[in-house]
Amino acid sequence: MIRGRRPDSPYLALLPLERGAFIGGLLLIVVLSGIVSFGSESGSHPLLFGAFLVYVGVLALPLFGAFLRTPGLFHPLFFYATWTGLRSLLTGDAVLGATGLEFHRALAGMSRTELELVAAQSFLLEALALVALYVGYGLFRNIRVPSLRQPSQPRRLAKAAVLWMVLPTAAVAILAMEAGSLGNLMLQRGIASDQRIAAEIGGHWHYLAGVGTVAPVVWLAFDQDAAKRPVFWLVALFAAFLVFVATGSRGSAIWPLILIALTWGLRHRAIPYRALWVAAGIAIVLIGLLGEFRAATRGADTLADVEFQAEFWSSAEAGYEEMVRRSTTNNGQIAVLGSVPERVDHLFGESYLSIPFVVIPSRLWPGDTPDAAGKLNATYIYGNPLTGIPTGVVGEAYWNFSYAGILLAFLLFGGVLRFAGSVYRANADHPLIIPIYIYLIVFLAPGSNQIYNFVHALVPVLGFYLFVRVVERVRLGEASVPRPAGMEGGQ
Structure with a gap:
């Protein structure tokens, strides 16, 4: 943990050492990428590396106070730039800028030079999007928001969290019964999507299986010392286990732990850097391990038939290599930019039509609901309608309405983001605003898939918050029941 005195800021203002670490990290990435780009035969095209430098430069503007009076780790503008940018750099964009792109899964007919020019376009459009974001944030000023009344501290948070876990547990039990057993349910990710249980009984059961992951986040927003209790971690780990068993999604199992760490930092006005580095290493290993497990389930009839070797370093390497592929040879945004409008027409808002259906289960809607960007990308550009491949928010915006x-x-x-920051700043200690703000700055972006993710998280956050209040009211009601006459004062 980096220690030091921070200026008074609900956004957790940057310490000089933190600012230096961010700037130094970006410079190191640029220098190492440049050495690879210009110092090896497999280096990237100069135009690609130049576009990469432009993107990193625009990404770094908030670090120098541009558009911000006091940069803060949880400032909505700063967080979006650093969280989105640094994460993408560390998980593949730096590799793309340094080594270029020899081939792409969806653009098999393009030469290396053509692919690298498309990748350069991708970096430049990312930079353009960030500039528009900064300008948009600056245009919306003097937003007035209400200050909410602080609720009383509940005393039955642990009980409410344990009771809340009944809902995702029941959902997983229903899915397991449909699959024949819990082991068979864990094999679902290894078969085609149209043959999975969700295609038969509805994806809402998968959604319900994941609602338990919000409980530790809201719990920590109510009680900043909740992480000291063993039952807190039992709930957190059990919730992550349930969502992985139900969906097979590695991200769904890892994200709850990241969100807990961010909520802890916001509540304590400090960042547990050592814990975050350990968590990052564990996340990479889990991505590799769970990816190997998922690959081993393909073609297996029972869980006993699954064979895979769990090795620490090989799993970490496999996890990192998969993240790099998502930024390079399987980059959905590059697939869009290389295909639109030459091979595939603009969508003109088609992917955004799915947003109003975000809270409506597909089983309750007569006919098919509009597809989000990831599904459209897999169908029209990759030619695989049985999956979804993210386009990126910039790729989706371009696919719909070009540069405009x-x-x-x-x-x-x-x-x-300006409005969200104003609401949080006026209610920085409110136990409902804290988790909503965390989920917003982490998940929300101007894309259909990102709006889906945010709304799907927001609903159980509100639900669990209200559930906590109901459980507390029941307790208070029990405590306020009058005693029979003659039973008071020892009479």
Whole structure:
């Protein structure tokens, strides 16, 4: 943990050492990428590396106070730039900028030079989107928001969290019964999506299986010392286990732990850097391990038939290599930019039509609901309608309305971040605003898939918050029941 005195800021203002670490990290990435780009035969095209430098430069603007009076780790604008940018750099964008792109799964007919020019376009459009975001944030000023009344501290948070876990546990039990056993349910990820249980009984059961992951986040928002209790971690780990068993999604099992760490930092006005580094290492290993497990389930009839070797370093390497592939040879945004409008027409808002259906289970809607960007990308560009491949928010905006779509989407999103920051600043200790703010700055972006993720998280956050209040009211009601006459004062 980096220690030092922070200026008074609900956003956790940057310490000089933190600012230096961010700037130094970006410079190190640029220098190492440049050495690879210009110092090896497999280096990237100069135009690609130049576009990469432009993107990193625009990404670093908030670090120098541009558009911000006091940069803070949890400032909505700063967080979006650093969280999105640094994460993408560390998980593949730096590799793309340094080594270029020899081939792409969806663009098999393109030469290396053509692919690298498309990748350069991708970096430049990312930079354009960030500039539009900064400008949009600056345009929306003097937003007045209400200050909410602080609720009383509940005394039955642990009980409420344990009771809440009944809902995802029941959902997993129903899925397991449909699959024949819990082991068979864990094999679902290894078969085609149209043959999975979700295609038969509805994906809402998978959604319910994941609602337990919000309980530790809201619990920590109520009680900043909740992480000291063993039952807190039992609930957190059990919730992550349930969502992985139900969906097979590695991200769904890892994200709850990241969100807990971020909520802890916001509540304590400090960042547990050592714990975060350990968690990052564990996350990479888990991505590799769970990926190997998922690959081993393909073609297996029972869980006993699954064979895979769990080795620490090989799992970490496999996890990192898969993240790099998502930024390079399987980059959905590059697939869009290389295909639109030459091979595939603009969508003109088609992917955004799915957003109003975000809270409506597909089973309750007569006919098919509109597809989000990831599904459209897999169907029209990759030719695989049985999966979903993210387009990235910039790729989706471009696919819909070309360059104007990027400018408009990120200008408006800048206003959304300004409003969210104002609401949080006015209610920095409110146990409902804290988790909503955390989920917003982590998940929300101007894309259909990102809005899906945020709304799908927001609903159980509100649900568990209200559930905590109900459990507390029941307790208070029990405590306020009058005693029979003659039973008071020892009479």
